[in-house]
Amino acid sequence: MSIEIRNVSKRFGDFHALRDVSLDIESGELIALLGPSGCGKTTLLRIIAGLESADAGSILFSGEDTTDVHVRERQVGFVFQHYALFRHMTVFENVAFGLRVKPRGVRPSEAQIKKKVMDLLGLVQLDWLADRFPSQLSGGQRQRIALARALAVEPKVLLLDEPFGALDAKVRKELRRWLRRLHDELHVTSIFVTHDQEEALEVADRVVLMNAGKVEQIGSPQQVWDHPASPFVYGFLGDVNMFHGRAHQGEVLLDGLQIESPEHAGADNAKAFAYVRPHDLDVERYSAGQHLDAQGRPRGIVVQLSRAIVVGPIARLELIPAGATQPAGGSEDHIIEAQIPAQQFREMGFREGETLVVTPRRARVFVEE
Numbered sequence: 001m002s003i004e005i006r007n008v009s010k011r012f013g014d015f016h017a018l019r020d021v022s023l024d025i026e027s028g029e030l031i032a033l034l035g036p037s038g039c040g041k042t043t044l045l046r047i048i049a050g051l052e053s054a055d056a057g058s059i060l061f062s063g064e065d066t067t068d069v070h071v072r073e074r075q076v077g078f079v080f081q082h083y084a085l086f087r088h089m090t091v092f093e094n095v096a097f098g099l100r101v102k103p104r105g106v107r108p109s110e111a112q113i114k115k116k117v118m119d120l121l122g123l124v125q126l127d128w129l130a131d132r133f134p135s136q137l138s139g140g141q142r143q144r145i146a147l148a149r150a151l152a153v154e155p156k157v158l159l160l161d162e163p164f165g166a167l168d169a170k171v172r173k174e175l176r177r178w179l180r181r182l183h184d185e186l187h188v189t190s191i192f193v194t195h196d197q198e199e200a201l202e203v204a205d206r207v208v209l210m211n212a213g214k215v216e217q218i219g220s221p222q223q224v225w226d227h228p229a230s231p232f233v234y235g236f237l238g239d240v241n242m243f244h245g246r247a248h249q250g251e252v253l254l255d256g257l258q259i260e261s262p263e264h265a266g267a268d269n270a271k272a273f274a275y276v277r278p279h280d281l282d283v284e285r286y287s288a289g290q291h292l293d294a295q296g297r298p299r300g301i302v303v304q305l306s307r308a309i310v311v312g313p314i315a316r317l318e319l320i321p322a323g324a325t326q327p328a329g330g331s332e333d334h335i336i337e338a339q340i341p342a343q344q345f346r347e348m349g350f351r352e353g354e355t356l357v358v359t360p361r362r363a364r365v366f367v368e369e
Helices: 041-049 091-100 110-123 139-152 169-186 197-203 221-226 231-236 342-348
Strands: 003-012 015-025 030-034 056-061 076-079 157-161 189-194 206-211 214-219 241-248 251-254 257-260 270-276 281-285 301-311 314-321 336-341 355-360 364-367
Touching (some): 030 197, 041 076, 041 189, 110 139, 139 157, 189 197, 206 231, 257 355, 281 336, 314 342
Antiparallel strands (some): 003 015, 241 251, 270 364, 301 355
């Protein structure tokens, strides 16, 4: 089932939860609504479900307006963060519940219900737990049972609200892979809400980044990672360093460092921000005079190594620009973060307190309008 979201707005008192949101979701797609708390993603999910009504705009399922269609008739399945399983029912009874409460004319027979439930439990690889109660299951098992229960009524649309939010990191990672495989088998149009960028980028066909009730960017995981459309998207997707500077006729001056920015050739001494991912910084020892170009301008930013954290194959370096003071009270405003292979860190023999130079290999510049 395809879903068209057209100019949807929603307010709660003075708070604008959604501002003129439009979005097309293709049949069989797995979409992630990604953004910080309060950005409107759960409100949008609830409006699609029919649990909340929009102040303006419309939701169409396969071209049909669902504005006046009751939640029970929308053929939508839900999975929430906190499982919402019936504690007094076994796993089998929980999954069978949606089938048993169907109107008599369309309710399957007991034999059909039993086969359907056991097939679904097999699909989520938990058929051996059919007689257990929710309290006897792990968090990850409970969430898979909640998904089986949502699928039992053969929904045309599956909606998942922070489905793995209450689970620990290892279980979340396992369930992410499992959800992707399950979706590839079933091809149910699915929308899941998350504030975890790794989760969205790993699982979804397309990611919808939301901020302050608006859609900031829509694209494949690779598109939004490689080509962020706004400073918000760049900052939200993974770690990033932000440098302040001025853009003038295709060049940007940052902390004494000049970089080419041909896309801003029309800028006239405009305020600019450059975003650089930690792994896009080259790091080397500082040598006076060696890090100047032919015009005598710096080829990098002179920094002091404040702290090095080596975990597994990566060394994470916390660097303070020359002239900046050591941050007090935990403030990280001055810190530049670089990531280099742990092997390179060991070979270079960098020591905390040492003066280094960082040079961006790749930077994305935004100019303030």
